[in-house]
Amino acid sequence: MPSEPEQPARTPSFHLDAIAAARTADATSGADPMALLVAALDLQAALPGIRRMRRWAHEALAVGAGERALDIGSGTGSEVLEFARRVGPGGEAAGVEPNPAMLTVARDRAAAAGVRCRFVEADAYRLPFDDDHFDAVRSERVYQHLDDPVAATAEIARVLRPGGRVVLVDSDWQTAILHPGDPAVVARMIAAMLEATPNARSGRFLRGRLVAAGFEIDDMGSEAVIWDPATARPMFDEVGGAALTREVITEQERDDLVAAIEAGVAVGDYHLSVTMFAVLGHLPPA
Numbered sequence: 217m218p219s220e221p222e223q224p225a226r227t228p229s230f231h232l233d234a235i236a237a238a239r240t241a242d243a244t245s246g247a248d249p250m251a252l253l254v255a256a257l258d259l260q261a262a263l264p265g266i267r268r269m270r271r272w273a274h275e276a277l278a279v280g281a282g283e284r285a286l287d288i289g290s291g292t293g294s295e296v297l298e299f300a301r302r303v304g305p306g307g308e309a310a311g312v313e314p315n316p317a318m319l320t321v322a323r324d325r326a327a328a329a330g331v332r333c334r335f336v337e338a339d340a341y342r343l344p345f346d347d348d349h350f351d352a353v354r355s356e357r358v359y360q361h362l363d364d365p366v367a368a369t370a371e372i373a374r375v376l377r378p379g380g381r382v383v384l385v386d387s388d389w390q391t392a393i394l395h396p397g398d399p400a401v402v403a404r405m406i407a408a409m410l411e412a413t414p415n416a417r418s419g420r421f422l423r424g425r426l427v428a429a430g431f432e433i434d435d436m437g438s439e440a441v442i443w444d445p446a447t448a449r450p451m452f453d454e455v456g457g458a459a460l461t462r463e464v465i466t467e468q469e470r471d472d473l474v475a476a477i478e479a480g481v482a483v484g485d486y487h488l489s490v491t492m493f494a495v496l497g498h499l500p501p502a
Contacts, residue, residue, distance in 0.1 A: 234419075239254035250317045256450060269492050272437045273354060273383045274298060283351040284308040286375065288340050288368075289358035291306050293322025293333075299352075300326075300333040309333040312343060340363070340368040342452040348377040357387040357492075360418040360426070369429040378502035384495050388419035391440075391491040394452075396480040397473045401465055405473075408464040409455050431497035434470030443488040445481045454473065 260266055274295075274456055279285045282368060287297040290311025299309035313319050323334045338344050340358060353372050359365050372382055394402050410416040423433055443451075456473065459465045465473075480486040 221381040235280075241502055250321070253318070255323055256447075258469070259447045260416060261292070261294060262455050263441055263443065263447060265439045265489075269385060269437070269439045269441070270295065270356070270495060272439075273356070273494050273496075274302070274383055275282040276435055276437070276494070277352050277354060277368070277383045279303060279420045280350045281306075282306040284344075284349060285352045286343075286345070286350045286354070286490040287311040288343070288353065288355040288372070289313060290322060290335060291318060293325050293335060295354065296322065296332045296335065297326060297329060300331045305332070307469070310342075310345075311335045312338040314339045338421045341371060343371050343375050345375045346459060348380075349372055349375050350382050351377060353380070353382045354385070355382075358387045359384060359422065360389070360413055360415045363414050363420070365415060365418070365425055366428070369425045373431070373499060376499055379501055381434075381496065381498045382426065383424065383497075384422045386422060387441075387490050387492050389413065389490055390418040391419075391489075392487050393478075393487060395487040396485060397476045398469070401469045401473055404464050405455060408462055412458060419491065422493055422495040423439060426495060426497040431499060433495060433497045435496040437494040438491055440489050440491045443490075445486060 246497070248255035261270075277285075279299055279302045281302070281304040283303050284307060285303055287295045287299065287310070290296050290313045293311055300307075303309055310333065313322065313324060314337065316337055319335045319337055325331070326333050326335075336344055340355070340362060341364065353376055359368070362368050376382065383446075392406055394406070413422070419438075423436065425431060448498050456465070456470050460467060460470050477486065
């Protein structure tokens, strides 16, 4: 039977960047917030850097026919569908996600694709599976939003069989680069975001999290993800708005930064990137 770890006081937030972007949409537009969230996640998934990192992670994890694989923070379900294709009819592909509406999106997409898999409402701290159940686990851009990443890693170790593999993927927001704009204003805005996010530098800690939980490290990868303007602008609006509310920047500084970015985009002189890191590990065999 699964163990019963103590539930942390605060539920983790998955894909908080996209959720925040959805909140910043024009409140008078009448747009469905979930549709905005799904659109934001789809835009992010289409970024070349995200696609390369996901491809690397799947190749490193090397899920095979007949295995059981889990995606923690499964969002729209795209990576669970990839698991399902790899494990085949004799295996199991599952995703956990705390957002019921997002689970509906994932289930609908799986049904439309004719792919057999399952999606469960749960969070990273209390996975509703027996001990030693899975052969492989992945989690992408989740740890940066967790209040207790140690507990989440322990849960991964619990549900993995001896010898089971895990790949964790996350951003390190201290690596963020935004151009153009006043460097001092950009620095204050990024500093405010780092302070407001539970584990904004999560990417650099992934290896240590796994080692501390008893995993052996097999490989690591990284990707400087380049955000295009359409994908980055909603998140910039959220981060800039939060910095303004916290009086880290002034309204004039925010407006000047927006104008500089828009002018840069217009002439092709624009850059927003953040480095993502991935770590592959396995539990020692029994």
